[in-house]
Amino acid sequence: MSQKRPQGYISPLPVRARISRAQPRGLPLINMSFNEVPFGPSPEVAAAIDDATRKANFYGNPTCQALREEIGARNGLNPETIVCGNGSEELLDVIARNFVRAGDEIVISEFGYIQFAIIANRLDAELTKVPEKDYTTDVDGLLAAIGPKTRLVFLANPNNPTATMLPERELVRLADQMPSDVVLVIDLAYGEFTGFDYCAQIHGLANRFENVIVTRTFSKAYGLAGLRVGWCHAPEWMIPALYAARGMGSVNAVAQAAALASLCEPELVQARIDQILSERGRVAAELTALGVSCLPSQTNFMLITLGDNDPDRAEALVMHLFDDAGIIVNRTREKGLERYVRFSLSLPEHNSLLVQSVERFLNQ
């Protein structure tokens, strides 16, 4: 006899298959598909992790007090306007659950970060995508798309997967001209790769406007993706509601200790960023010389195409890099980007291997 089952409300979005077989030549795998940096924790950060691990019988601080104070001091922000989360992913979700209900509308840019679509799906919200110009967000398009049902605009800047960004004045214009009862979330996950001054200007928007939130992460430039720490800077009136929607202990004690220690080594973090940016210039020049076209990147990853209009050839390149060099790159899922391949800049030897393997692909 068949029994009734409980009714669920959330079903997953379709996901593109990942490569799921062994590397044919047994080469070590080099994963360049997640926009991570290739550097492990410094000795100081590793020691902080080790120390916190030995105290794992104690809860972490539920509001990340020490971490927020350090973030505030380093960025010139009031710590009471900062909320930390289990990666910025959690905070994007917390923000959306605060301001969006089923049937409400979220507006994003055409090639906006995939998490925005995943969040809209979770909430049964309507997702409106605004066409881009030159793979870059169109502010006038966003403004025109905002309607009576719009509750929130998500904008990753620089964006993933396009790696492009808007100048500060365009973000000011967007914040200025959009309705004050619609939330604008500016996701600065790659902000460190564009520079401290740029980030400071964007945070100024969250100080000035009652509807602007900026999100940041320790996953990218700070190299702590596996520990899951992000933070947001929001107008003070929103803070209690954001805590209400967030799990009490969502940032674990080890993650808090590691993030705090990593903030105390700004020169090291900057040196690593500089190395990535220098590699980005080199790799872009070498790939361009091979006839590959590279979108101008403001991040630690690149979006490239072989130029022809053939998604199958992009797919073939992805498989070739895996078979030939053990390199895993990202097959972008977004409609309209089928002929593109995304990869993160890694150590110089890995980047060189990628360029050489692309060259072999083009010559075969």
Ligand SMILES: *Cc1c(COP(=O)(O)O)cnc(C)c1O
């Ligand atoms: C990687 C990334 C994040 C970071 O997510 P975490 O949950 O903090 O690891 C956020 N936004 C964008 C656009 C990203 O690419």
